Amino acid sequence: MKTIIIFDRAGEFAENKDTARDIRLKEIIPALENNEDVVLDFARVGAATQSFVHALISDVLRKYGGDALDRVSFKSCNETVKQIISIVVDYMQEGN
Numbered sequence: 106m107k108t109i110i111i112f113d114r115a116g117e118f119a120e121n122k123d124t125a126r127d128i129r130l131k132e133i134i135p136a137l138e139n140n141e142d143v144v145l146d147f148a149r150v151g152a153a154t155q156s157f158v159h160a161l162i163s164d165v166l167r168k169y170g171g172d173a174l175d176r177v178s179f180k181s182c183n184e185t186v187k188q189i190i191s192i193v194v195d196y197m198q199e200g201n
Contacts (some may be wrong), residue, residue, distance in 0.1 A: 106141060106142045106143070106144060107132065107136040107141050107142070107143050107144070108143075108144040108146055108180075109128060109132055109133070109143065109144065109145050109146065110146050110148070111128075111145060111146060111147050111150050111153075112146075112147070112148060112149040112150050114127075114128060115150065115153075115157065116150075117149060117150060117151045117152075118150075118151060118152050118153070119147075119150050119152070119153035119154065119157045119158075120153070120154045120156075120157050121157065122156050122157060122159075122160040123160075124157075125157045125158070125159075125160035125161040126160050126161075128161060129160065129161055129162070129164060129165060133145075133161075133162075133165055133177065134164075134165065134168075137165070137169060137173070137176060137177075142176045142177070142178070143176065143177045143178070144177075144178050144179075144180050145161070145162075145177065145178070145179050145180065146180045146181055147179060147180065147181050147182045147183070147186050148180070148181035149181075150182075150183075150186060151183065151185070152185050152186065152189075153185075153186050153189050153190075154189070155189050155192060155193060158189050158190055158192075158193045159193050159196075162177065162190075162193060162194070162197075163193060163197055165177060166194070166197040166198075167197065171198075174194070
């Protein structure tokens with residue numbers, strides 16, 4: 106299992122889409138391709154933009170479909186971050 110500490114890469118306000126893309130390309134996708142589960146730990150992240158979360162997980166959901174949600178988990182999310190993640194996941198599951 107691979108744990109990715111979002112705060113260490115994005116800080117208290119996760120907003121940089123390039124950072125999210127780098128996490129996705131260099132850490133999430135390689136871990137999934139190696140059959141590892143991934144934990145995205147949002148401890149100490151006070152807020153995240155929808156564009157950050159979209160850049161972080163949308164291609165993963167597109168590539169792996171519903172299985173991605175079985176293999177990628179979200180840890181230590183406050184209510185604000187949970188809402189943003191839910192918006193992005195719901196949007197991707199609608200097929201948009």
